[in-house]
Structures are given as structure tokens and as C-alpha cells.
């Protein structure tokens with residue numbers, strides 16, 4: 001798991017989260033729920049499209065084909081895509097919702113300055129207004145270029161590098177605010193000589209001679225960008241930029257030489273002695289970090305070398321480098337020539353994409369990426385009903401109860417582990433759809449017609465938020481609204497916090513529909529939520545306890561049993577042939593398939609107990625259990641190009657490819673009964689070979 005102040009923590013399956021501390025609480029704006037609530041399912045009579053099935057196939061022979069076969073036959077993969085699935089479809093639906101929201105906001109008259117709608121609408125309208133960006137030419141760039149041109153001394157350089165924490169750029173002496181590795185209850189500042197200041201992928205891109213043609217191409221690209229910005233003598237300048245970046249790259253240790261457990265906690269006042277060459281007092285003051293704060297350093301040897309480069313490389317070289325880095329980081333809101341040049345070097349020349357996406361698409365993406373907090377709240381107000389949220393909360397509660405019931409009765413757990421596990425489960429809080437309250441947030445001034453200025457102000461706001469976290473305790477239960485938008489099509493956990501977060505983007509058909517049959521919801525999103533919950537108890541999750549403290553609470557004999565169960569499942573998975581000669585890597589996918597197995601068992605029990613002892617009605621000729629399993633298979637409804645199937649299977653993805661995942665039903669006794677599966681059927685497993693974990 002990696003966390004930094006500019007990126008996202010990527011966890012597990014659909015997830016992206018980080019940490020935030022929240023201050024005061026505001027009264028939430030009223031929900032406009034009247035146009036959002038509905039009474040009948042969006043999809044057919046119970047939330048599942050039965051025309052997607054292929055009933056010519058026996059469910060016991062090929063359950064994926066039985067549930068999804070007709071859909072697979074009629075689905076087409078777009079030319080610029082390598083797959084189509086439920087997830088791509090729901091993502092498209094969210095994309096359309098966001099477009100509606102942003103266009104409405106951009107067109108709305110008299111928006112209150114500083115309101116979510118004003119921020120979103122004016123950002124979007126400004127970003128999309130290419131003629132205005134073109135007409136403004138180089139003028140908006142002048143303040144940033146003047147800031148760099150004013151670097152005349154080494155102290156000026158240190159000041160710029162420190163202050164760049166609040167600029168919309170990456171620089172090599174990177175400052176992060178992150179959890180203290182030795183005291184995960186508090187945030188600490190980290191200074192690192194990082195690859196963030198390099199334009200190409202990593203140090204090897206500069207140092208390995210086989211990349212020389214790409215480096216020459218890079219130098220020519222820098223030359224063109226500087227020329228576009230009005231500089232002269234750009235050939236020489238570009239050569240200097242490349243020289244500096246190559247030296248920065250050489251100062252970085254190869255990844256396999258880094259001691260990831262190293263920990264140095266140094267007061268900022270001691271930096272001058274430890275890392276000579278940089279005017280650190282000026283650097284920290286410009287970054288807004290008070291003197292004598294403790295700073296975490298992981299790789300002091302890198303920083304020593306990096307500091308020397310700040311001391312020795314000519315200032316004119318630094319200025320040219322910083323100008324290029326600024327142009328690179330903001331190219332998307334500069335005149336078209338910059339955008340074309342940037343796209344040509346970083347995308348087209350690598351064969352990734354032949355043409356730029358439409359401006360409208362890029363504008364939506366920029367809001368999704370940069371205005372997460374504001375878009376998240378506006379999305380919920382516009383599209384998520386209270387009823388949807390309440391139904392989802394009730395489902396999560398039912399899943400937690402079923403999980404607890406299973407934990408109470410699982411025979412393989414020792415009493416010690418059982419008790420710790422139940423305690424942790426009880427502590428887990430669900431944040432469903434959106435947070436309980438929208439905390440007051442740091443304001444942002446977005447001005448219509450000032451695209452680059454909006455970038456600048458947004459970066460300054462981000463720095464302010466990060467600085468406010470310094471030396472503060474970590475908010476263990478909070479959903480980081482600045483990083484994870486409620487419009488994400490995702491459910492996630494962070495093993496360091498006893499929470500499960502289900503974002504509103506995934507509370508949509510076919511995964512979930514408050515008006516649909518409960519079997520469809522438990523078999524759909526319910527299984528995904530239960531899958532995520534089990535991650536709180538697997539080999540990562542079990543190293544954090546009910547309070548979110550780092551403590552391995554799994555008794556060793558239970559850990560051994562858990563591992564053995566994983567091995568059995570890995571053997572089952574490894575027997576699956578995805579394409580002729582291409583098999584699932586059971587070992588590599590153990591963690592995720594264990595979560596799939598546990599999630600399916602738990603969600604099924606939750607569905608059964610939600611019936612309160614009654615039998616579910618027959619709908620469209622299907623029993624409640626049949627509908628549960630059909631909805632489960634529908635989650636993984638997907639069509640992938642062969643190359644993609646092969647790449648995903650052999651490329652180290654820790655999840656099995658989608659079309660394999662419905663086969664997990666083979667381990668469920670209830671599935672055999674529901675579909676009358678017999679020993680002659682291809683998916684049949686003898687009762688003793690059916691696996692369970694949670």
C-alpha cells in the first residue's frame with residue numbers, strides 16, 4: 001500500500017482511498033429526493049435481465065453461459081476498448097450523470113459564489129472553452145514564468161522548491177504529509193528526493209542506454225514546448241534540462257536497493273547539517289512547515305545527492321527545468337499547440353492512443369480528478385435518493401449480522417481468534433453511499449475564464465488541507481472526501497481502518513436497485529460488499545485490530561488453517577482454462593478468490609436471514625435462491641478480447657478474470673439444490689470437495 005499527498009492509495013479490488021482529518025461539521029443541504037426515488041425496478045421485473053441468459057445450456061455445465069450467454073452473444077466491444085462488462089456499463093452511466101450535472105451547473109444562472117455548483121460549473125465551463133484559452137495565449141502563464149525568472153540565488157531556488165508544494169507541479173524535492181510509519185495514529189511530513197520531478201517513467205528511462213532514442217525524442221519535445229512558451233535558444237536549454245533530469249535520476253536508488261523499513265525522524269532545524277546544499281530554513285518556511293517540526297526521511301542517501309544538485313547545478317539550468325515542468329503539468333489548460341505537443345510525446349508516440357479525446361470528456365475527467373470533494377457532494381444531491389441509501393445500509397447491516405453468525409459457528413477458528421474477529425467485525429462502521437455528514441471544507445475560489453488560475457488555486461487549497469493534517473491524529477473512521485468521490489463505482493476497505501465504504505456510484509442497477517427484488521441486491525452488490533468485508537480478516541486485514549492498531553491478532557494455528565484453505569482454493573482455480581493453454585494462476589489470485597468465496601457464502605446467508613424464515617416468492621419462474629445466484633453471475637458479466645484475457649490472466653493481476661468468477665457457485669450446497677445440479681454436470685463437485693472459508 002502506498003500513500004502520498006498527491007496520489008491515491010490503491011487497495012484491493014475497486015478501490016482508491018486515503019486519509020483525512022475533518023474539522024467542523026455543517027448542516028447537510030436537504031436532499032432533492034423527489035425526482036430520484038422510484039417504485040419499480042429499473043431492469044425488468046426483479047432487477048435482472050432474463051433475456052441475457054442462454055437457457056439452452058445446463059446451469060450445472062456452464063453457469064456463466066447459462067446466466068450471461070445471450071448477452072455475451074449480442075454485446076460488442078467498442079473499437080477503442082478491450083472489454084465490455086457490468087462495470088464498464090455502470091461507469092458509462094455515471095459518466096453520463098456527471099455530464100448532465102456539470103452542464104446544468106455551467107448553464108445555471110446566479111450560482112452562489114463558493115457553492116459546489118458554482119465551483120463545478122465555472123471550472124467545467126472554463127476548461128471546455130477552448131476559444132477563450134486560445135485567445136488568452138501566453139498571458140495566463142506570465143505570473144508562473146515570472147516566479148521562476150525571479151530565481152537568482154540558491155535561497156530563491158530553495159524558496160521555489162518549498163513553495164511548489166502549493167503549485168500545480170511536481171518537483172524533485174517532494175514534500176508529503178502522511179501517516180508516521182512508526183506511529184500510525186499521527187501524520188508526519190516526509191521529504192524525499194523522488195521520481196516525481198522526472199518527466200519519464202523512472203531512473204532507468206534516463207540511465208539505461210537502450211532508451212537513448214526516447215531521450216532524444218524527449219529533448220526535442222522539451223525544446224518545442226519552451227519555444228511555444230516564447231523562449232529563445234531552446235535547443236541548448238532543452239539539452240540542459242535533460243542533463244539535470246539525468247543527474248536527478250542517477251541520484252535515485254534502484255528500487256531493489258531501497259530499505260523500505262528504514263526510518264529517520266529528523267527535526268527540520270538539523271537538515272542544514274545532514275543535507276548540505278539546500279537553504280532548508282527557507283525551503284520549510286516557503287512550504288508552510290514550522291521550524292523544528294520533525295520530518296520523516298526514508299532514503300537519506302538520495303537526499304544528500306539531491307541536495308548537492310540544488311547547490312551545484314547552474315541556476316539557469318534549474319530555471320529552464322522548472323519552466324518545462326510547469327508547462328508539462330498545466331498543458332491541458334494551455335493553448336492547443338501545447339496540448340498537441342504534450343499529447344504527441346506522452347501518448348501518441350507511445351502508440352497508446354491515436355487522437356486526443358473530445359474536450360468535453362477531458363473536462364469531465366479533470367473535474368473527477370481534481371474537484372473530488374465538490375463533485376462528490378453535488379453528485380449525491382442530484383442523483384442519490386435517501387431510499388437507495390437506507391436500503392443499502394439495511395443490506396450491509398444484514399450482511400454484518402450473517403457474517404457474525406458464521407464467525408460464531410465456524411469450526412476451524414480457535415476461541416481466541418473467533419473472539420478477536422467478532423470484536424473487529426462489531427467495530428466496523430459502514431459508510432454507505434455518502435458520508436453521514438458533509439463536513440465544512442476548505443473553500444476554493446474558481447473563476448470563470450481563468451483556467452490556469454483555477455489550477456493554481458486548486459493546488460494551493462490542496463496544500464493547505466495537507467498542511468492542516470500535520471502532527472494531527474489520523475481520523476480513523478473518516479471517508480477521505482478529497483480523494484474518494486461518492487461517484488466512484490466502488491466498494492472498498494482500508495485494512496488500517498475498521499470501515500467499509502460503499503460509494504454511491506455502485507448503488508446502481510444492475511448491482512443494486514432499492515426497488516428490485518432483495519435476491520438481486522444480495523446476489524449483486526451484497527456479494528461485492530461481503531467480499532470487501534472479508535478483506536478486513538485476511539492476511540493483510542488481520543494485522544490490524546478492532547481499534548485500527550497494527551497488531552496481528554490471528555492465532556498462528558488459525559493462520560496455518562487459513563493458509564491451507566487458500567491452497568485448496570488455489571488448486572481449484574488453477575484448473576480453470578481461460579483460453580486454450582492459458583490457465584488461472586491460483587497462487588497469485590489466492591487472496592481475491594478467498595474473498596470471493598467468503599463473500600458468496602456470507603451474502604447468501606444474509607439473503608436467507610433477510611427472509612425471516614419465509615420462502616421467497618417465485619418471480620418469472622425463478623426461486624429466490626435461483627435469483628440470488630443469477631444476480632451473482634451477472635456481476636461478472638463480461639466480454640473481453642482474447643489478448644486482454646490472456647494479458648489479465650498472465651499479467652499478474654491478483655483477481656481472476658471476470659468470466660471465471662461465477663464458477664465459485666460450485667462450492668455452495670444451495671446452488672446444487674437451486675439448479676438441481678447432478679454428478680454428471682461439468683461443474684459438479686462432491687460435497688467433500690466444496691470449499692468454504694468464512
Ligand SMILES: [Zn+2]
Nearest residue numbers: 012013592595
Ligand atoms: Zn478483493
